[in-house]
Amino acid sequence: MQKGYTVTIILKIIGIPRSTHYHRKYYRVEEKQVSEGRPAPGYSTHQDGHKVPDDQIKEFLLELIAGEYHNFGYRKLTKMLRRAYKLQINKKKVYRLCKELDILRPQRRKRIKHPRELARNRTITASDQLWEADIKYGYIQGEDRFLFICSIIDICDRSIIDYHVGLECTAKNVVQILNSALSKRQLFDQQDMPVMRTDNGPQFISHAFEAFCEDQEMEHERIPPKTPNMNAHIESFHRIMEDDCLSDRELKTYGEAYQAIMEFMDFYNNRRIHSSILDLTPMEFYELQKGGKTGIKDIRV
Template identity: 60%
Template sequence: MIRLVKVPRSTYYYMKNKKVMKKTVSEGRSAPGYSYQANGTKVPDEQIQEWLMELISSDGFAYGYRKLTVCLRREYQLQINKKKVYRLCKKLDILLPQRRKPVVYPRKLARNRTVTDSNQLFETDIKYGFIAGEERFFFILSCIDVYDRSIVAFHIGLSCEAKDVASTLQSALMKRQLFETLEKPVIRSDNGPQFVSHAFQQACTSFGVEHERIPPKTPNMNAHIESFHQLLQDECLARYEF
């Protein structure tokens, strides 16, 4: 056969015995999904994204990712480098060259309200829990009626995106038989990326719900859901492993 195809014997056996080395490409380690504060507390990326949104909604609108890195270190004692902040800013589409005014939909700031009955004002927020041994977080989204202090709807999962927030809001309206009514509760939230997203704003418009957001660094204006989540932290998340 070698003679027929006129291939030198030495070439044939060389190619037969040659070991082909596969080129390996290092992909680097995957992003852990959290950073540490100076006291050793793990902070999920979702919380860092919320802080970034609060920063650019207040004094930090003109800041690039380097200045935002400094702000995170100073205000939240976060141990984070500028590369990660760049990645998170890119994910949120708030890098300076592409940055628009943070809110396209009209932004309605929360105001003091006199609540006299159920189904007038719902507060919502996201709480983070840590899964022991898996190095990852889970998310608890709760929606509370400010008047009767009951949790109307909630979401628990390994992720919490705008679609999950919209679905939870829809569940809350349906449980209170408010989905088809004209009068609906006001929904109050902070400035987390899920709540300022186009998807959630479109859902609120579709449901006929007024959505208001508290000013940055004013958790007292979302006090009822903050209080519930603190109780959840003290009585459950801090006492048991998940």
């Protein structure tokens, strides 16, 4: 610059933006001011309009916790200030005043009774080693409402062991079909129980479902969010059901839809052949599995 070159040319040659140069030139640490929002007014308003200073409100809070409200948190103390002292005050201010007085109740730690177990890679060699479950929605055009289908599939023999069809699908319904599936496969009191793989739907993370798996000594693993490929077999089955049963006809009533799904389940298990299981039906392949006569490659999931 002493030789007459402009600042713009020099900055372009050395590759420094103009904004960086001027920011550093005029920046002063001691001049920086951080805005912390609007300052606290120091009072709240009574219902009749007069102002109540914060020091008086703190005395009200101490009076409340000195009596029968000693176990109240700041939310309930806010309600009591409004009810007992007719103050127009919000919970954020009460939280701040309680923090200044050091009377905030400690937060309770959330206890997770059933820790989440993520699905892991497995090698499946026979039936009843890994089951997958999922819930699908179906639409009844004639009644303009949805129905729910929850299915459990054995990923080795591809059979739908049991399923639920209804206008609702709760954790209780899911537990019922899992219990029925174990009964159909005669697995109660067996030493090696199948692993149950599901997504993170509310029915599958419920206490009722987790408690049943724990009681039956079944390992329940859940796939990570947004990874339906880890539940691929049941997702594929529900896609087949959508194409071959639900979307190729107009379902007018719930009874008609229920009958159509039952007929499809029977067809799928007993008459529909699969190329991945030697062009057999799921039930035929399951019977071969029990005799150890299939000779197919291990399944890696």
